[in-house]
Amino acid sequence: MGILAFKWAAEGEGNNKLTLMMNRDNYVSRVISGASWNSHILSGRCEYNNGTWFAISKRGRVAFLMSVTLIVDDFEPDSGCELYPVKFLESNLSPQEFAEQMVQRDGTRQCGWSYSLIVADMNSNSMVHIRKPDKSQPNFMIQTVPFGVHTLSPFEGLDSMTEPKDVHLKHRFTQMISGLGNNPQPQLEAFARRSMCSPGEGTMFTDRMIIHAVSEGLHLHGTTSTTALLVKHSKEVIVFERFRNNNSVWNEHEFHFYHSE
Numbered sequence: 001m002g003i004l005a006f007k008w009a010a011e012g013e014g015n016n017k018l019t020l021m022m023n024r025d026n027y028v029s030r031v032i033s034g035a036s037w038n039s040h041i042l043s044g045r046c047e048y049n050n051g052t053w054f055a056i057s058k059r060g061r062v063a064f065l066m067s068v069t070l071i072v073d074d075f076e077p078d079s080g081c082e083l084y085p086v087k088f089l090e091s092n093l094s095p096q097e098f099a100e101q102m103v104q105r106d107g108t109r110q111c112g113w114s115y116s117l118i119v120a121d122m123n124s125n126s127m128v129h130i131r132k133p134d135k136s137q138p139n140f141m142i143q144t145v146p147f148g149v150h151t152l153s154p155f156e157g158l159d160s161m162t163e164p165k166d167v168h169l170k171h172r173f174t175q176m177i178s179g180l181g182n183n184p185q186p187q188l189e190a191f192a193r194r195s196m197c198s199p200g201e202g203t204m205f206t207d208r209m210i211i212h213a214v215s216e217g218l219h220l221h222g223t224t225s226t227t228a229l230l231v232k233h234s235k236e237v238i239v240f241e242r243f244r245n246n247n248s249v250w251n252e253h254e255f256h257f258y259h260s261e
Contacts, residue, residue, distance in 0.1 A: 003204050004152040005173035020229040023204050024053050027073050028220040035241045041089050051082025054227050057089040060122040060259035066154040067115035072213040081115040088119045095119040095128035099142045107138050116157045131157045149174050188228045189240050197226040197242050235259050
């Protein structure tokens with residue numbers, strides 16, 4: 001499902017509340033739209049089940065997902081962990097309440113899923129990580145995410161120290177955000193293009209032919225979307241997305257808005 005780094009900052013710490021850089025990796029044949037507004041929620045959506053890997057709302061709520069299940073294109077038409085980001089944004093539950101209710105209500109139905117989900121409310125300064133590490137076992141971890149720089153891995157969850165790619169991204173991301181000034185958008189977009197979604201040594205971009213888990217034929221699998229997010233303490237939100245469609249044509253979108261209390 002890709003790779004992700006983010007900084008979650010306390011009130012009064014710098015200009016920015018949340019800074020995020022995320023790659024989505026999947027089979028290129030899977031039809032996923034670019035980011036767009038659906039009522040008060042901004043996200044891309046998969047045509048098969050209307051699920052998403054990243055969503056943010058005008059109410060100041062955000063959710064992002066890494067999943068081993070989605071890497072191998074193991075999805076269900078009307079269910080799946082990729083439906084949880086929008087469910088959280090549509091709810092009025094706190095991140096902790098949402099996590100506890102989700103596990104209590106759906107825990108036994110999640111056989112075959114493996115994922116790490118972050119849900120956060122900017123207005124209450126609350127961020128929670130929900131992790132189901134084992135596809136075959138109904139074991140869950142719920143943890144409050146402390147302020148600081150973090151990575152999220154589909155294989156190792158929050159702050160992996162065993163995956164070299166996650167460690168490398170954390171280092172590069174930390175260097176990048178330390179130089180963000182009063183006009184951060186150009187630096188964010190440059191990092192996204194240079195380090196996340198362009199081929200080359202040391203980048204996070206992937207592109208390879210692998211055997212599809214269902215059809216068993218060789219299919220192109222790799223980075224199909226890069227999302228950069230900046231939420232300022234002033235409640236200004238900047239979203240930059242670079243994604244490629246099923247014809248491998250890259251497109252870019254930018255969104256600017258203010259979230260409410």
